[in-house]
Amino acid sequence: MKMARNRKSRRQQHGSAWHWKQTDCWYFTEPGTKKREALFDENGERIRGKDNKETAQLALARIKLTDELTPVASAPSKDWTVAQVCEIYLADLTNSATQEWVKMCKYWLNDFCGYCGALTVQELKKKHLRTWLQKHKVWNNNTQRNVIACIKAAFNFCCKFDDLDMNPVASYQKPAATARVTSFSPEEETKIYAATNEAHALFLKCCILTGARPYSEMAIVTADHVVETPHGLFYLLKARTANGGHGHKAAKKTGKDRRIMLCEEMEEITRRLMLTAPIGSGIPLLRTKHCKPWKRCNGVQLFCNVKAKLELPDDRVTYTCRHTFAKRTLSGYYTGKPVTIEVLAGLMGNTPKVCWDHYAQWADDYNDPLWAALGKTKAKRAAG
CATH class of the missing domain: 1.10.150 (DNA polymerase; domain 1)
Known part of the structure; x- marks a missing residue:
């Protein structure tokens, strides 16, 4: 019985010299392409004959050596x-x-x-x-x-x-970052709540009480994100979602889950909201007055209207809620016990360096020793 030839085993790899019986010539195929290129001897003649394998391999070696020695031109950028x-x-x-x-x-x-x-x-x-x-x-x-x-x-x-060989703006220097030092005073907070609708006021209040990023964290929280422990409730935003996306803003950079710890007032608000958006519903806990999810477009527009109405400074934005949380936490506004930068970083989902760069001016635990070195205590500064 005549056995069929195994054509797959005789097939040459791309980049090798191979003979084509139909033309009786030797060719090679560059890796990544399907186009065959003919091989020529030193006299410029096609290499023919199945027995001239060594001549074909030598011609191919000359081609590869020429490609390696030829410098890459800068023409593609043109x-x-x-x-x-x-x-x-x-x-x-x-x-x-x-x-x-x-x-x-x-x-x-x-x-x-x-x-x-x-x-x-x-x-x-x-x-x-x-x-x-x-x-x-x-x-x-x-x-x-x-x-x-x-x-x-x-x-x-x-x-x-890709094939681009130059970055014409690689050495362009970026300006120094501006520290985020804005926060709402208690008086401004009260006026804002009174000047907007109930749903928007609750959204801003939750951002201030948690320090969560308004639209990438607070707006997407559902009852499924709520975790109850013996110490209390917290929101857990996974680094990866079920469809493979990033679960929160810093997930791509840190690869870590985001835990948003809740104070007692925020726990009460959360339990109340879970009655209207129970576990498994997929409905965000915080919604607009039309029961729609909060988006950056509608949230920013609404806050701009409030800012114009109250004639607030231009640096007051929705994200100021997060900075307000940082300032109040560092100063012990809620508990009477100031915290350190390291603790604040854990609460806000930032690194200590980021919190130090942005919020150190509000941290008395770090500034008091500097004043004390000059003989100035809190009592003396208050009297002065």
Whole structure:
């Protein structure tokens, strides 16, 4: 019985020399492609004949050696435009980042491309980026840092994962970050509650009592996130959701679950809200007056209306609730016992360094020893 030939075992790997009986010539196929390339001898003639395998292999070795010794030219960058770089980066970002960050990056990069997107990468200079940033006078230092980081990331991505060989703005320096020092006074808090609807007032109050990030944490909490322990209740936001996404803002960076500890007043509010959004319903505990989930768009618009009505300073925003929690916790506003930066970091889901950079000016436990070294106590400062 004649056995069938095993064609799969005779197939050459891509990058090897192989003979094609139909033309009686030797070829090779580059890895990652399906196009065959003919092999030629030193005289420029096609290598023919099945017995000329060694000659074919020698010709292929010459080709590979030439490719290794030939320096990579910088010509590809001449064909890249700024718009193409941003487009490629956004296509990948959509699959790897949160929707909120993707939306912001799309706005920044589209605006940037509207200014200089037609320029080639070699034509783009740091002065173009500086001039474009100067046109956006409402952007503070923190926003400019994020914008610059986004643009740098787009070029770095194409340099790392594509054929781009230069980042023209790699050395562009970001401005120093501005410390977050705003907080609501008790009087401002009372006025805000009175100037808005009940649902919005409750949302802001919960943010102040927990220190949770308003829209990426507090707005998504459901009864399924509530965990009861002998010490009390807390919200548990997993680092990963069931569909593989990130469960909270810092999940991608830290990979850790977020625990939002609740004071007694917040526990009472939570138990009451769980009656209207029980376990398994998937309904957020905090909702708008129309029973819709809180989103950044409607929350920001509503707070802007309240701020205009009360003529509050421009630096008062919804996120100020989180800073208010930090200031009051550090000063012992609720318990009469100030806490350390390290404890605050655990409560807020930040690192101690982040809390130190932003909130150290409110920490008496660190400032009192400095005053004491100069012979100034709290009593003397109060009398003065």
